[in-house]
Amino acid sequence: MDTRADLWIEGGKIRHCSPQQAEIGRETEVINADNLTVMPGLFDMHVHLREPGHEHKETIRTGTLAAANGGFTGVVCMPNTEPAIDSRMTVEYIQRRASNGAVDAHCCAAITKARAGKELAPLLDLMESGAVMYSDDGGCVESAEMMRRAFDYVAEFDLLLTQHCEEHSLTRNFAVNEGEMSAKMGLKGYPAVAEDIIVARDILLADYCGNRRYHGAHISTAGAVRLFREAKNRGQRVSCEVAPHHFILDESTVQGFNVNAKMNPPLRTRRDIEAILQGLADGSIDCIATDHAPHALHEKNVEFSLAANGIIGLETSLGLSLTYLYHTGVASLSRIVELMSVNPRRVLNLPQPLIASGEPANLTFVDVNKEWVVSPELFCTKSLNTPFDGYILKGLPVMTINRGIVTECKLT
Numbered sequence: 109m110d111t112r113a114d115l116w117i118e119g120g121k122i123r124h125c126s127p128q129q130a131e132i133g134r135e136t137e138v139i140n141a142d143n144l145t146v147m148p149g150l151f152d153m154h155v156h157l158r159e160p161g162h163e164h165k166e167t168i169r170t171g172t173l174a175a176a177n178g179g180f181t182g183v184v185c186m187p188n189t190e191p192a193i194d195s196r197m198t199v200e201y202i203q204r205r206a207s208n209g210a211v212d213a214h215c216c217a218a219i220t221k222a223r224a225g226k227e228l229a230p231l232l233d234l235m236e237s238g239a240v241m242y243s244d245d246g247g248c249v250e251s252a253e254m255m256r257r258a259f260d261y262v263a264e265f266d267l268l269l270t271q272h273c274e275e276h277s278l279t280r281n282f283a284v285n286e287g288e289m290s291a292k293m294g295l296k297g298y299p300a301v302a303e304d305i306i307v308a309r310d311i312l313l314a315d316y317c318g319n320r321r322y323h324g325a326h327i328s329t330a331g332a333v334r335l336f337r338e339a340k341n342r343g344q345r346v347s348c349e350v351a352p353h354h355f356i357l358d359e360s361t362v363q364g365f366n367v368n369a370k371m372n373p374p375l376r377t378r379r380d381i382e383a384i385l386q387g388l389a390d391g392s393i394d395c396i397a398t399d400h401a402p403h404a405l406h407e408k409n410v411e412f413s414l415a416a417n418g419i420i421g422l423e424t425s426l427g428l429s430l431t432y433l434y435h436t437g438v439a440s441l442s443r444i445v446e447l448m449s450v451n452p453r454r455v456l457n458l459p460q461p462l463i464a465s466g467e468p469a470n471l472t473f474v475d476v477n478k479e480w481v482v483s484p485e486l487f488c489t490k491s492l493n494t495p496f497d498g499y500i501l502k503g504l505p506v507m508t509i510n511r512g513i514v515t516e517c518k519l520t
């Protein structure tokens with residue numbers, strides 16, 4: 109749907125959605141959304157909420173508040189917690205902690221116990237407790253044999269495996285992309301081919317195990333984009349996501365030992381960015397996901413090679429995507445909605461929020477033309493590790509409605 113309409117929401121449900129004005133009672137609150145675009149609630153399928161175990165970086169409460177402040181109504185939290193999300197107990201703990209908030213928080217459970225790569229986690233039990241996908245994120249399932257076993261094991265229920273694609277034997281102690289910056293700065297590099305090798309391996313395995321569902325997390329290389337495009341063209345059931353920093357910033361951002369530009373996978377080259385933009389435009393890349401990775405100051409403000417990997421992303425994702433994809437003509441507004449709302453839920457087989465009468469109100473209100481300055485002191489996340497501090501962006505989340513809760517976004 110792409111139209112101007114009046115929306116009337118009551119008891120968390122859309123009662124009326126039509127170009128005709130709703131006939132409302134005097135007690136109804138009126139929100140003037142004249143210059144706003146209403147999107148189905150945005151969804152981020154890759155965030156680190158850090159709880160349990162790393163509450164000094166983020167909690168389920170602060171992380172979901174940050175999500176709503178950034179315009180999201182749903183997230184998937186990743187399993188590299190302490191303990192890892194590898195048991196029914198941990199999934200249920202997270203669900204309970206998130207149950208009263210404005211954001212639907214789903215779990216990505218681990219593929220292997222404690223994400224150690226040695227033994228499969230109880231995947232079917234995790235499915236029954238509500239996990240929506242499986243990954244050892246933060247690290248890669250190193251053994252092809254283990255990955256094959258996981259593909260075979262989930263076949264009966266057609267579960268989704270997602271991979272942090274990194275051939276660890278090629279990336280030990282890396283700090284930056286392997287190339288110009290690693291040479292100039294004298295730091296150990298992470299070659300793009302270390303990502304491509306795992307993407308290629310897993311695509312081959314997914315095919316070999318009977319065209320299994322497979323999703324590439326935070327891909328960053330031209331090679332990975334090409335491999336996903338080719339696999340899709342062959343009819344494989346694969347999908348992938350990219351984080352805003354990987355379609356905006358190149359490896360030179362780490363100059364001056366900028367620890368807020370250090371992440372895994374690292375920022376790559378202009379050539380990789382061009383390939384990612386092409387993939388976002390032509391459908392080879394399905395989703396934008398932030399890899400929201402909060403870290404405390406004492407974990408970031410240390411010698412570059414020792415600084416923790418990752419940046420926060422929930423409260424800048426929409427602004428960055430609108431600025432660098434929509435306002436540059438790479439993606440239309442409906443493509444942005446696909447990348448940030450429709451496709452993540454489609455990949456995860458979750459119900460789609462529809463903007464129609466009778467449907468639950470799961471909405472994000474956006475001012476697509478509003479210019480604003482990124483000010484991390486206004487963020488709800490506990491951490492400050494962003495390279496986008498001070499950026500002027502065009503496009504601002506204004507409000508979300510979900511589960512009957514209205515959240516006004518406060519980024520300016």
Ligand code: DOR
Pocket residue numbers: 156188245246247272370371372373399401402417418419
């Ligand atoms: O930069 C990253 N940070 N990449 C990951 O894969 C993990 C994440 C984290 O958990 O901090």
